[in-house]
Amino acid sequence: MVDWRLFDPLFEYARKRSMWIVSFCTGCGGIEMPPLATSRYDFERFGVMPNPSPRMADLFLITGYVTPKTLKRIIITYEMQPDPKYVLAHGSCPLNGGIYWDGYNAIKHLDKYIPVDVAIAGCMPRPEAVMDGIQKMMELIETGEADGWKRYKENYEWYRKNQDELFGEGWREKTARRWIPWLMDKKKEVKEE
């Protein structure tokens, strides 16, 4: 309708200076979020702000290792975020499993399942490192290189295949239905006759 390309620099500036984080502590890195938000580091200076709802969030901070059980929720939450959305993987574990490289319940390469724009190494990365990661993310947004959401759209089949391989087909419905029998108060044992 309107050619908005003229305003793109403004939009990119707004996007980079106003990153709202999904509040989801996926792992132990969550412990460094409060220091980041409080007076010592204060990431609100850069417009970064934790937000409870994924619908209005831009930045997904994967704080630490990811178990398959959490990854299901991460994927659901990630798909709920509106484009453009960015993922910042925090710590060694999402990169290659980190200290849990041989653990049966920790994801080894997060970027097989959702696109990761910036990864911070370290266990656990210091708040300064996270700030640096956020700065890097800002640079990438400005230059347009933070295109994880585009990659996810374009290569959805591939990501979907990886997810299904890990969790099995129809994992959403299966996971959802898991609790139904236990939520009901009335359940009858079927007797064999």
Next chain:
Amino acid sequence: MMETALKALFILLYATFVGFMFMGIIRIVTARIHRRVGPPIYQPILDTIKLLSKKSNITHGVIYDFGVLYALGATILAIMFIPLGNIGVLRAYGDLILITFLLEIPMLGIMFAAMSSGNPYAGIGAQRALLTMLAIQVPLGFAIVALAEFYGTFSTYEIVMAQQVSGWSIAHLPLLLAAIAYDLVLQAMFGKEPFDIMIAPGEISLGPMVEFGGKHMGILQIQHAIALFAETLFFSNIFLGGAVVTTFASPVLNTIASLAILLVKQIAVLLVATFMGAIFPRFTIDQAAKFYWKWPTIIAALGAILASL
């Protein structure tokens, strides 16, 4: 006609801009209380631009879209009725009761939109929002009654003019009581602790707002800015004397001066709310209802009765 349109446009732009600044001020002041630096003052504008420039949006149906539009539309409507210094588009019709209603109905639009998403958190948020509204309505009603009975008129503009003669409303005991009650009500209108029950991020993840994202949330940010401006302006007008400057010869200077005076008063109202919000925990909804039905109601009713004598 042209002049009215220009005035309306000016009010709209001014209210939006100042409203955003108010949002920024709240965030900065809160940050300073937390001993942080805080975001730049124009941060809410950036947030809104970002939200509006999202490249994908979701909807849950027509009402989901319309409710949001209705909320902004009704807020724009409300701001036109409140006298802004010397400028006024519909201030002749700026009836106390009408404005009180108009300041409430944007929330109805938001509730409609939120509920149509079918999210249980939004449902709980709507429940809490409405009960908060029910709770504040009693002291609010008494405060408005007190004003109307004290001044014998319902016109906001006339109340402002009357205050130029008889001094600020809060200089009179009945209206001081009403102002105290109204200020407590304002705390809930702004959604500040201890009455931020409706959004309660730690409990129900922003409640009604939980499903809004992208441009819907952007529109609601604009709505919030204007509503913030309108609520503080209304309070400054009816209790803090408003501003009608006639000392200068030039009408432009008079307008600027009165806008400046109003701005100071509005910021004062805002800061009181922010300070109160920073030091109190949040009530639960039934506690809040009981609280509002007790002290603020008694204070406001006393004010109303005194005013009617």
Next chain:
Amino acid sequence: MINELMIIIFAPLIAGVIAWALDIKGVREAIGVIGAAVPLAYLVKLYPTVMGGELIQYNVTFAGFTFNFTLAPMGMIFAMIAGVVGLAAVLGIVSTARSSYEWLFALMSLTGVFGIFLSYDLLGFFIFWEIMTFGSFMMVLKYNRKASLKYFVLSVIGAYAMLVAIGIIYAKVGSFSFVEVYRAFSQDAALGMVGGATVFSRSEIALIFGLFLVAFGVKAGTFPLHVWAPDAYTETNQSYTAMFSGVLSKTGVYGFILIYMLMGYRLMAEFGAFRSAPAFGYIIAFLGGLTIIVGGLLAALQEDIRKLFAYSSISQIGYILVGIGVGTALSIEAAIFHAISHALFKGLFFLIVATIVYRTGKTTFADMGGLAEKMPFTFAMAFVAILSLAGIPPLVGFASKWVLFEAVISQNLPILGGMVFFGSAIGFVYLIRFTYAVWFGQRPTDLDDTKDAPLPLAIGMAILALLNVVFGVAPGLVARELNKVIGEEAITGTIWELNLGFGRYNALAILIYLIVGIVIAGIIYFLGAKVRKVPVTDTYQSGNPVTMEYNLTIRRNFFLPLKEALAFWLRISFDKLYRDIGSWVEDLAEVLRNYVYNGNAQSYAWYLAIVLVILAIWGV
């Protein structure tokens, strides 16, 4: 014999009898609609004449009594309400009636209503009152015996109270005619002022007033006497409830206005004034205020869609009573204005409820949800009704409420002012509950093939919705006529604008600026990226996947916090007290039903005849 007034009054009854007797599907509906449309047509025809200041009178002499029927402006306004809402309700009944029985009694009660508004003497008033009560009783009886009993016992109490009051007046005045009665009371007031001996003593006046209060309070559903209303409104044909709540309850309101018209001066002279309101009126107003709060709070706590609106009706009647009670010209205008708007939006609401119940077969909120997608037209109508009831400018609900607020507060009545403010908020509260549970949220799978409203119901709803909007945007239309009724220019202004002197309301400006605001918002909206529709399972659930098997909508106890905050009051003042009174009343009802009211028209006629005979003997 053929007179316009008689046609207005008896056309519904005759149509009802024919429909009942023929009982041919299709024909009876047509006859019924004609029966409701004819009075309206005549009323419209007579409207300019009556509002021009000319009274249309007609006398009938029957069994020694002369019945005077007069179409006065006040009666005209109420009769117009009855005509419009009655027609809409009858259109609804076309879809929802189960048998010809319903046609007979629905139209019979409409006859009663017209008779009440057109009667100009106490006797005719009483007889038509009873016809109306009987018709509505039979409608409820068909659906639920228990509810009908409750309704009838209270109605009987009201009727007896009225009968006694009329008897006393007749004994003293010697005439039933309004004109005579009014003259007698005025003279009395004048005598009382100068200190002469009055015809009615102070206690007699208080007694008459109290009796009328009970009589009209029952029908209107005033706070202590409202108990019948929720059950009766619930347990009947929902289209009929549109008439029941929209029209029949207005007879109570009309009755209260009659008190003013007939004995206002006398009461004022006798009991003086409280602040600026007449003392006796203040009682009515205060009861009205309590009715607003009690009705509204209870409405918010209901789990049944019909009950919610029944209590809502009670609450809204409270506003009207407040207006009447305050007693200034402005406030009575406000009351009548609100009576009009209440009839319009509540009639609309009950037609919507009728549609929902008709289409889904369910009545509790727990079984509904997500119907907005399936019934868009009904939802659009509901949207208008909700905005109107909640008092959102620029709809008629706000205009009348606004006049009422200003009328009450300008009279320096702070407590009443607080009450009406609370009432408006509680209106939002129960409406949102209705909206959320019925239209939004997750739709139970068994409602997946629900259809939209049937045509007659849709027409009925459309008529009422259109009037809601028209009178809302142009409130001056109503105000002008109300000024004629009261005979005083209480509300000035153009058709778009209401000007009370101390406050102004311009509906057109509001509409224009609202549209401008929405357009601005719409521009911002449409400049943004396109939207994609997502199902209810793709919402924020703390990251968890869900399916439709989970119940994601608060279907029950939506306002549980409110219930808990009010637990003390709910326990003490309503639950226990009314159950006790209720059981006592029901015991009495059992006796009455066995001997007096056995649902047989013949014995009811006998009862009426006996009462009349007793009255005639006593009156002589």
Next chain:
Amino acid sequence: MAEEVKATWPKGEEIVSALLEKAPYAEGSVRRERRLEFKVPADRIVDFLRTAKASGFELLLQITAVDWPNEGEIELVYQLFSISHGTHAMAKTRVPRDDARISSVMDIYPVAETYERDAHEFYKVVFEGNPKLEMPWILEDEDREAGVSHRKDFDMLGYVKKKYKILDRFDEDKENYVI
């Protein structure tokens, strides 16, 4: 080693002998100060814990399962603590590995429900009488189906390689790798 640190603790001896009097089927010893140890046959564990609770062991801290494949048994260690005596005690029992069944102690220590769910999830011990054993606990369904457990015979590295298709840094030839 236990024998080396063995210190006499007269109070402990008293507690053990008092408890063994009531539960003669068990063996008991004092490890060191505030550490007691009991060995109980699997079929009497409910009786023993009931007796222990009655004689002052209020808290059940944990139920630890230890897999001993060579002996074909799973050892269950009930970690008890007595606030009144101020001592910790272990009640050890052994169940066969192939048919690991033992009755639940939920009705004595309700909290055992959680511990038993945990032990069931990772060691496949069936606690008879616990209604929530089948309730989803920590593992996801696909992991449960794949037979993830903490028993010694569970080939974790093989499972990781199969599940994630990757195992960095791991050299299969090397017997004993150091991280």
Next chain:
Amino acid sequence: MVSQQELIREARENGMELLPLEKDTYELFFGPQHMATENYSLILKMDGHRVVKAIANVGFLHRGFEKLAEYRPWHTNIALLLRICVPEPDVPEAIYSMAVDEIMGWEVPDRAQWIRTTVLEMARVSAYLFWIMGLSFKLGVYTAGQWAAAYRERLMALFEQLTGGRVYHIYTIPGGVRRDIPGDRWLRELKDTVEYIKAKLKDFDNLLFENYIAHRRLEGIGVMDKKFALAEGVTGPNLRATGVAYDVRRADPYLLYPELDFEVPVLKEGDALARAMIRRFELEQDLYILEQLLEMGPPSGPYKVQDPRLKNLPRLKVPAGDAFAHVEATKGDFGAYVVSDGKNKPYRVQIRGPSISHGVRVIEQLLVGARLADVPVILMSLDNCPPDIDR
């Protein structure tokens, strides 16, 4: 999409019959992507704003530590196991080291004992400050939380000087500690910090612990009685709030605690307020203990056991045997059960996190009948730490 019929059939095969969910209640998924829970989830069945039934869905943080520990040499496990308890990672280090010490038969030198005690107490203070932050965020008084997190930063800096790590210290090792105290300056700074935090306690009292609204929010919420708490294996401050004076530091003393003077606060009410107040008193006590320790000063001597086996840690072999060690963490009784079969890796390590007893069954029972607004408050007043449960 599988239809309801198929689902019912499936369930029948599993011996269960599904009925459609009750319409009177609704399901609310509370966590993990929620501000009130860490990576922990509750499935709530709600009626209005009241909880009818709560089910704890745990396991989001399960990494299989107990299995992984069997694959790693004895000392490497320190770096692994401390990740169980993120707010106070020194506790798992300490219990594991203490259990290994016991199997090895090592007598830890005095200086190492002093350092271990100090580190544990510092960890307690920092965990309590973190908890104050959590509670105040849940209650909505963000100011107190922001301040608490800021004060905690001072301790983080001290930890960093001492151990080289901010959050994960990997400091306490079997046989002592990894390295010595940096110097007197560190002790002085610790003293300053303790005084500073002590002076700031008044602020938290005003904002939180003596605040009228906070009291209204906490009073009578999530009430446990003594019998229930003991039967459910609740330990730590949660148990002490019900009137049982059980503190591992007193009941089963370890390190330097027998020599230290401190009180074990006990309250009888057993509600959220009592739990909050207990924690607040304990924070004061911990600061007092730190003061005493600083007054005592670190004893001279080696900071770890002088044992030749410690020279080549990767080849460290622990003799066969088992040991149980536990300490008092802020959340309760944190225990470790270590079994060795004489190899260079543990045979079995079981960590007993305190939250496993109060984070599953107790929460499920306390939440029944609670208001939704109380759910985060109850979670926080119990100080539920999900990784304890998941491990």
